[in-house]
Amino acid sequence: MHAGYMGKILRVDLTSETITVEEPLPDIYRRYMGGSALNLYYLLQEMPANVDALSPDNILALSVGPTTGVSISGQSRMTATAKSPLTGAIGDSQCGGFWPAKLKFAGFDAVIIKGKAAKPVYLWIDDGKAELRDASHLWGKITGEAEAAIRDELGDAKIEVLQIGPGGEKMVRFASLMNMCNRANGRTGMGAVMGSKNLKAVAVRGNHKPQVADKEALQELIKWGAKTFPNADVAGLGKFGTAGVISVQQALGGLPTYNFNSGVFDGWEAIDGEILYNTLLAGSQEGQQDRKGRDTCYGCIVRCKRVVEFSQGAYSAEPLYGGPEYESLAGLGSYCGIDDLAAICHANELCNKYGIDTISGGATIAWAMEAFEAGVLTAADTGGLQIKFGDAESMIKLVQMIVEREGFGDILAEGSARAAAKLGKGAEFLITAKGQEPPAHMPQVKRSLALMYAVNPFGSDHESSDHDLTYEEDSYKAFEDRYASLGLNNPLPAQSLDPAKVEFARITQQFFGMLDSVNLCHFVWGVSWPLYGPEQAAAMVKAVTGWDVTLQELLEVGERRVNMMRAFNAREGIARDQDKLPAKFFDRPLKGGPSDGIKVDKAQFEAALQEYYHQCGWDESSGIPKRETLERLGLNWVADQLGI
DSSP: OOTTTTOEOOOOOOOTTTTEEOOHHHHHHHHHHHHHHHHHHHHHHHHHHTTOOOOOOOEEEEETTTTSSSSSSSHHHHHEEEETTSSSEEEEEEOOOOOOHHHHHTOOOEEEEEEEOOSEEEEEETTTTEEEEETHHHHHHOHHHHHHHHHHHHTTOOEEEEEOOOHHTTOOBBBBBEETTTEOGGGHHHHHHHHHTTTTEEEOOOOOOOOOOOOHHHHHHHHHHHGGGSTTTTTHHHOOGGGGGHHHHHHTOOSBBTTBBOOOOOTTTGGGGHHHHTTTTTTTTGGGHHHEEOOTTTOSOOOOOEEEEETTEEEEEEEGGGOOOOHHHTTTTGTTTTOOOHHHHHHHHHHEEEEBHHHHHHHHHHHHHHHHHHTSOHHHHHHTOOOTOOOOHHHHHHHHHHHHHTTHHHHHTTTTTHHHHTTTOOGGGGBTTTTTTOOOOOEEEEEEEEHHHOOOOSSSSSSOOOOOGSHHHHHGGGGGGHHHHOOOOOOOOOHHHHHHHHHHHHHHHHHHHHHHHHHOOOOTSSSSSSSSOOHHHHHHHHHHHHHOOOOHHHHHHHHHHHHHHEEEEEEEETGGGGOOOOOOHOOOOOOOGGGTTTTOOHHHHHHHHHHHOOOOOOOOTTOBBBBBHHHTOOOOOHHHTTTT
16 A cells, blocks of 8 residues: 555446455556546546446546545545536546545545446445445435435444435436535536436445655645635635635626626626625524534635525525535526525525536526527427526526426436437527536636637536636736746736647646646645645645655646546547537627627637647647657557557
8 A cells, every 4th residue: 555545446336236446556546646537547448438328338436536535625525537428528527525535534545336236225335345235215315314314324423425316316417426415526417327327325434544655744734734824815715615706707797697698797796705605604693604604625724615504585595505606606696697695595405405516507597598588498398487587486496397307307407408409499599518518707708718618528617727817917926936837937818819828728727637636626726826836736745645746747647637538538439529619609799897799709719729739739630639649648558549
């Protein structure tokens, strides 16, 4: 066993009901680290091409990283990877909470799940041992009920449970994996994959703390973080959560509104993070929201997770189900033109109870609202439901219909792109890339995201690269040393998309890919404003593992991950022709506020796309990695798979 790792991978074949343990060689760990890259190693090695994402042949991999479970902020993360039922491409999603650290403490670095159980089961991992247990009595239960039942059954209230809700059981294509009933592997439909396997949950308990090679060096980083945090940018994130981003985006003209038709929302003040903090966070009435309304992940001082508790008329929320992040406030709020904070919090709770992604859920509803208002969808399509922007009741009704796959909700449960295809109309209102709905960051305003949404292997995503605004000249000065460590020394306006901006997107994509493989929180271990910077990430991995790791080596892990994802997609027939944005982003200028009249310039975008392929070392006509690029990264075996 190498420092930082437990040295064991748990393998579960649900079809044969067999459980085995693998002990990977140290060079596998060092090359792929953990998380996303390690998951991709197993998927590419063991899963045939072109399998149905909801078939037993799909593999669901759950991995932590070398630093998971050590006593420093931002390390308790887990990555889930499988073929996505939403996009048909690679699916990849991260979560925080306590479950990732507890999996490590239970003695494992990853769980590789194959096949399909004959009846509902859950996986029980207890201090190095694992067994499958009947989950028939848990099927159909919402997350809070199932978690309580599992803990009661196993006789331990401290057991951590990763599970699907009824949304995953019914294979809503954007269903989430949930832990703590409020931490979500939300994107790309990993909950639907788990549901297709009749696997209700993975419960973990353990007491095996990972070894640390250099405890003194790690302690110095811990002390530095504790001393720096009160005056760091991330301290504001701790107080207001990502919900505080609402006001920032509104000021920029980058708050997605009315299905991305505008970047400003008249009702933004009613759903802002400060209002949430002062009104609906648990303990706000007695001024105790910092104690009761802020939750954290294992070992983290930031405490950015929202906890709401209220009952207002028809709407209520329980603390167990957390509270809305910025993406949820926008997706269930401004996307749909809704400024009722209580309604948004209630809808967020429904999503966590039933286990669906708030981003894809809200965006799919916003798509339906725009199509309905345009007369393209009618009451005949919706089962008589009137769905218009600003109508909180219909938004909540649609969430309920989606998670139950009831009526029109059964169509929306496929995601907006599949819904439009199934209905044969409404495609002109789509805002998807590779079939996935976008997060609440507008590519019209943050121009590198136009490129990143298109090229990202698992569809539009806001956590796959750094954002333009911190690389503008005024902001850049505050983070100059951090950017310089990545070789980025040329700050540019947010609206630029020249070769230097492409380089910014590509290099920070590699860095974020590393974070998702080492499994570090982007809000603590980022490029610019987070608590720790890139060089400190390398120092932390070195302290934990004892490896003489450099930042460049870690960046290559991220680059390896991106190339493996592209290779996976190439096997599925997904290449250059899918690296695109919806026509709406090019054809429709935004309306109102600072971004009025702005749209993505198509010629600029296409030039940046070609430049990106060139910089990545990919074939510029197909978008597939060249053999020499894969060989440089030690991925000869991937090149052989692709026949290049």
